[in-house]
Amino acid sequence: MTTFKPHQLSCTRKLDIPFVREMAQITQHMWRFGWDERNGGNISYILDEHLVAEHLDIHHVIRTIKPAFPVHELAGRYFIVTGSGKYFKNVVADPEANLGVLRVSKDGEHLELLWGLKDGAVPTSELPSHFMSHIERLKVDPSHRVVIHNHATNVIAMTFIHELDENKFTKTLWEMCTECIVVFPDGIGIIPWMVPGSSEIGRATAAQMKDHRAVIWPHHGIFGTGSTIDEAFGLIETIEKAAQIYMLIVHQPIRQRITDEELADLAKAFGVTPREGILNAKQP
Ligand code: 13P
Ligand code: ZN
16 A cells, blocks of 8 residues: 655645645736736745645755855745746646745755756746845844735836835825825835846845835836735735826826825824835925
């Protein structure tokens, strides 16, 4: 009689692995929102070793992958990531081809593939931005776990017509929906337009992540972070909703608005501290 070890059983029923299921569900949601055309978007999610060990054989390294730069700060950490060139719409049907579980080697020089990335697939080309963002967010928030990048439609649209000053941009978003200032009192970071997939864009993104949980890449998309997939996704969802309202009203005469005083009242009522310099940012 064949006996299955727990990890082998879970490997055959991939969507039974909770973190694989979470990735499959969220990539499907984002694709349905129209934020992840073709292979657009990528996710990386830090996993606890004991959780990975419950479902996979952590002593069996399928192959090693060289990262763009050594990541000593993340040595020994486990991640589930989306593959490069993979379509979010296809993750549910074949998680093992489109996702991968990796461990950063003890010396930080290699990535050890433990599951997925079938047929020689590689992690997202935005891994430098993800890794550098994880490093910065972990410094300010030890509970940080998730980085999500996608091509949120209205956020991209807004970067063509709104000034790219991060305080002014944040202020406009706060004014669009009552709950925005409560969801992202730390504001939005914005970097200049840069070539994606590079360590340079990773460094610029991570520099913004010191102070913000979300960073906009003009004419490209957004990075959102959080302690859970729900938090990182909810942050992006809220920012995108505000950007959508902006795009709906920008050509209309404005008859009334949420005032600065009301924004301050909201922050007080919900016990959040708005980042300094945004509430009084002069609008274009
Ligand atoms: P990957 O397919 O390599 O994840 O790239 C998609 C993307 O959105 C690049 O910014
Ligand atoms: Zn992208």
